[in-house]
Amino acid sequence: MSIENSGKVTAEHLRRDAYLYVRQSSLKQVVNNSESTQRQYALRGRAVALGWEEDRVVVIDSDQGRSGASTAGRDGFQRLVAEVSMGRAGIVLGLEVSRLARNNTDWHRLLEICALSGTLILDEDGLYDPRTFNDRLVLGMKGTMSEAELHLLGARLRGGQLAKARRGELKQPLPVGYVHDYADRIVKDPDTAVRAAVERVLDVFTATGSARQVVKTFAAEHLTFPSRIRTGPRKGELVWGPLKHWQVLNVLHNPLYAGAFCYGRRKVERTTDGRVSIRLLPRDQWDTLIEDHHEGYVTFARWETNQATLAAQAASRGLERTATAPREGPALLQGLMICGRCGRRMTIGYHLRQGREVSDYRCMTHAIQEGGRVCQRIPGPGVEQAVAALLLEELTPLAVEAALQVTGRLAARAAEADRLRSTHLQRAQHRALLLEELTPLAVEAALQVTDRLAARAAEADRLRSTHLQRAQHRADLAKRRYLAVDPDNRLVADSLEADWNAALREVAAARKDVERARIETEPVTEALRHKLAHLAGDVHRLWHDPGTPMRERKRIARLLITDITLTKGERITARVRLSGGRHHTLDLPLPLGGGKLWQTPKPVVTAIDALLEDHTDAEIADILNQRGLTSGKGLPFHRLLVRDIREDYQLTSRFDRLRDRGLLTAYELADILDVSVPTIWKWHRGGLLEGEKYNDKNACLYPHPGPNPPRVQQGVRLDRRRPAATPKRTR
Incomplete structure (x- = not known):
């Protein structure tokens, strides 16, 4: 230890603890690069040599397997900063600057705190006091070089990946339906059930144009979809389960299924809190796209068509909406x-x-x-x-x-028809001639669609049967493992028995799905084919058919x-x-609104006006109902409804029409014949007088008797004339 370095350590530093920070960037480095870990722990001896007691050296190694690019998730580094800021650390030890931090922001923050609290920093090269200009300059340069080194390492690795990706040789995780062969080439999964499931998804989307309809179809047909476990002890294992919407979108968006190799579809970004965010990039920003790289499930042109369909449906949720997928609502022109x-x-x-x-x-x-x-x-x-x-x-x-474009059979007849287009009758003959040839084509197309539907049903049944066979195979394996175990080893035997029971339950569920689907699936019978053939020959019947x-x-x-x-x-x-x-x-025309929608149709009003000449309100209601006519609300007619219509449209009543024809009331006729009104009524009931009903209570009006009044039968006494004081009534 040099005199310069030893002079930096004072009694104040020795009264505080020494903190040794140990870190490796990944768990793989912790396991394989053990020498680096040992060198970091050996710095404890450097602290002892500077005067710290061994029990005063605190080792912080909770950040093993953590990257130094950020403080997010590095609890050990945050603890170190907290101890330094509180003045508890006399010295911070690290093998090199990159072990403490590879980010200039984090590194300079630590330097600032160390300078304020008077904490020393020691690495493999020497001892530094952040309060002195020269030491702080050296530490700042080391931090900058450490961050630059991280960038250079990443750029070097990134360059190698891009080079391999642009040759189409970069090995990446493959979606379900593809595997790597012995030469790391991308090939279709050898499992026929997996391939059939992927093909089924793509075919159903082509037929329906909706990812949600694909999910609904799989659920209705009791089909499952495979997926591979990416992590954990069961990594790479294939599991089957219900098809999810996100799985359908992954299959449709991934160009790998179109035989194209791509790299750079996703961009990985880190948020301010250190979390990883994955963002999909548009196609023009991909690094690599190589068509016809391997065998695809669909052509690249069909994949692009699928992308256009999905994009149009996604745009339908934005401000500039376009046509969405057709749904079951009664609106014919949805999205148009x-x-x-x-x-x-x-x-x-x-x-x-x-x-x-x-x-x-x-x-x-x-x-x-x-x-x-x-x-x-x-x-x-x-x-x-x-x-x-x-x-x-x-x-x-x-x-x-x-x-005409598809077949050449109409060429001769079309040429003949062109010659007959001078008159309206000849044009009609031309249309009939073409339709005569078109009908077999439409029938043939309908039968082809029927055959495709039957083939799809058979394919779905085959997929369910394959799933049942796979479950039965797993159950047989579980049974053989259970029977082969030593009966005395109860722990293993109980575990294998549980696996066998789970496999048997899976077999029972698969068999139940197969049987239920076979019951629910309607077979394409000859009667159905015959019906479709006739419907295809008439577009109007097909359009108006309730079954469409x-x-x-x-x-x-x-x-x-x-x-x-x-x-x-x-x-x-x-x-x-x-x-x-x-x-x-x-x-x-503008549609009628409000009460106008319920107005009585004009033909009905006209019919009521004509029927009032000879019928009462109740009789008119019966006649209108017999003719199949209804009111503006679609209701059948009755006496009061006819009366309301007559009054609303101010139609002349039957009483007024009879009066205009000169018919008399019972009182007026009684005055002429010098008899009482009841006598008039009796004569009318006895057939001596003719009368016309003007309401539904059998009230009548009578024609004028003229010079020859009705003769009374012999023995019938004429009633006396009613008193003159009795008031007269007109109706």
Whole structure:
């Protein structure tokens, strides 16, 4: 020990403790680089040589396996700083600066605290007093070099990784469905069940266009999905469980499944509290992307299509919404509507009308973001009906055009039809001629879809059977291990018996899933194939068939429609952009609102007006119900409802119509015949007088008797004329 160094140690320093800080960057270094650890612990002898007693040397080694790049998670370093700041440390010992800290911020903070508390610092090269300029300068340079060294080490390792990655040779953890062979090449998993599960996920997404629908399909078909354990004693083991949404997204987003090697998709960042944050980078920021690197489950073009589909669905949740995945709601044009005023995507709202869900298309962005008014709110049924009629009108010509492009069988007939297009009748013949050829193609396409559905059902059943076989194999292995154990070794025997019972429970659950799925899955019968064949020949019947799910109608609409721009003024203007480049403008009337929706249809009012000539209110209600007519609310008619309609629309009552025709009341006729009113009623019941009913209480009006009044039968006494004081009534 030099005189200069020994002179730095004073009695004040010796009255305080000496703190020895020991650290290795990783657990691997702790296990393999034991020499470095021994050298750090040997510094205890240096403290004793400087005058500290051995029991006054405090060793802090709780940061073994911790990186020195930050203080986060380094409890030992934080304890050291606390002891120095409280003046309990006379000297801090470390093998080198990098053991204490590899971050200039942490290192200079420690130097500042040591200078304030008068604490010495000792490393393998010498003893330093941070209060002196020269020692502090040397320690600052050592800290800077330590941080630079960490950067150089990282850059060197990073350069090697990038070089191997750009050659496609960097070995990385592989997703489920891929393994490394003996030469570290990426190959498909040799387990056919694993490959079939991955292929099933990709196929279902292609058919449905929704990751959530993939999860629902797997759950409905009682299918499981594999995953590999990444850490722990069971690392690398394959386990099966229910498919999760995040697993579907991992499969769809990973270009490895398209046969492409990529590096740099994720960026690892550290937060201020030392936590690791992983952020996905856009494709243009990836370091490496090598197509056709290995055998993929899908083509790269199909993978890019999947990314576009997922991106469109993700954008539907933002401010600039685009078309979402088709769902089960009754709104046919979900995700296709654009506001004609502000250009934003319109959302959907549902409400009940006469017990049925109807849709409204609303532009809500301004109202939600700024608290303003709703930009536009347009009822959906009228627009949807008009667009559906347009689609059905356009669907047949588009299908005919596609059939002409695919097959050459129509070439001769198409040329003949071109010659017949001069008149309307000839154009109709041309359409019928093409449809005659198109129907077998549509039927064939429907049967192909049916066959694909049957194949998918068979594939799902095969996956379930494979899972059952795998569970049975594990149960057999557990049984053989249990039977082979020494009966006297009860601890091992009990553990193996528990494993066997767990395997048997797994077999029972797998068998139950297979049996339940076979019961729930409807087979594709010949009757179903025949029905689909007939439906495929008629697009209109297929569209209006109650068995066609609303989701399928939406998919048909999205195949033909790019978007629809709605503008509401005195009328509704809908500009429909079709995928083929054609545009259509629909001019629609504003839908009736409020009570106008419940108004009695004009044909019903006209019918009531005509029936009042010969019938009462109750008779009119019966006649209208027999004709199948209903009120504005869709209800059947009754006497009071007919009366209300008659009064609301100010129709002339039947009484007034009969009076206009000259018919008399019973009192007026009694005065003419010089008899009492009851006599008139008796004569009418006896058939002596004709009368016309004007209400449903059998009250009548009578025609004028003229010069020949009715003759009374012999023996019938004429009642006396009623007293003149009795007031007369007109109805």
